[in-house]
Amino acid sequence: MKTRLLLTAALLCMGCGEDPEETETLPPRPLSVMTFNVLCSLCGGKEYDPWEERLGYFADIFARHDPDLIGLQELTPLAGEVDALLEAAPGRGALFFEQEGWLPYPDAAIFYRKSRFSVLEQGTYWLSPTPDVPRSTGFADPQLARLVVWARLLDKAGNREMFFASTHFDNNSPSQEKSAPLVLERTAPFAAAMPVVFVGDFNSQPSDPAYATLESAFQNAYDLAPSPGVAENQDPDPVYDPASRIDHVFVAGAGVTWSASSWLADLYVYGSQKRYPSDHFAIVTTLDRQ
Structure with a gap:
């Protein structure tokens, strides 16, 4: 699992993006x-x-924050979910597990701003004892098939490569x-060569053993931001407990100094009943690296 050959063995069948020389x-x-x-x-x-109403809520979240890179979770191939969210986030491309002979599996997906990024390389691996076997499980019983979707990108803003x-x-x-530990092992070759953002x-939660493992090699954007906060439209103000966070934006990279000018949990509510659009909050951060 420690070689680039194995890292690239699970490439998605979506092609490798634009020629960086043409960007x-x-x-x-x-x-x-x-x-x-x-x-x-x-x-x-x-x-x-x-869902049809929540799509409008998602469009508002994407428009208000206008992220360059989005990591999405808990999508399915049903109801045209990926295409519907691409319509809600115009100007983005999507990367997720698509392989001949297998049903698409966008439980983890990447949306990227096409005007800013070119996809140089992309792949998946599965969170299991056999990470290169599609839809494999085995880390818990029961366990759904879980995966990592990754991409090596050319950031046209500065003509720099990065891993997301x-x-x-x-x-x-x-x-x-x-x-x-599997995530750290698979990410290490990239972190040795370029900036890494892993979301x-x-x-x-920050108090859990798995988080401690991740934090041994990653930094959390929450900890880099001078004043983490929330975006909200409620009255009275909602209560947000950062100690319960399970959605994270991690950064890494040998020789890379990361900073975060902002970190927000989006607590907007929508509709006549003032409901959250999901059982998770969107986490948004603005990063810079030297």
Whole structure:
């Protein structure tokens, strides 16, 4: 699992993007990143508005924050969820597990701003003892098939390469504790060569063992931001407990100094009943690296 050959063995079948020599170089600028578990179209039940209504809420969230990179979780191939969210986030491309002979599996997905990024390389691996076997499980019983979707990107803002990944750890222990070391092992070759941003629903609070493993190699944008806060439209103000966070934006990279000018949990409510759009909050941060 420690070689680039194995890392690239699980390439998606979506192609490898644009020729970087044909891309336009833009001035360097900060990087806006979001991670968001959107609660799939069949998952909401009576506590949340219907998927069709929530799509409008998602569009508002994407428009207000306008992230360059988005890691999404808990999408399914049903109800055209990926295409619907692409319509809600115009100007983005999507990367997720698509492989001949297998049903698409966008439980973790990447949306990227096409005007800023070219995809140089992309792939997946599965959070299991056999990470290169599609849809494999085995870190917990029961466990849904969970994965990491990653991409090596050319950031045209400064003409620099970077690595971006989105994941959804299973919520059944000890899956989180076993997934975290695999993530670090698979990410290490990239972190040795370029800036890394790794986002997702890790189902791991800062007090959990899996989080401690991740923090041994990653920094959390929450800890880099001078004043982490919330975006909200409620009266009275909602209560947000950062100690319960399980959705994270991590950064890494040998020789890279990361900073975060902002970190927000989006607590906007929508509709006549003032409901949240998901059972998770969108996390948004503005990053810079030297």
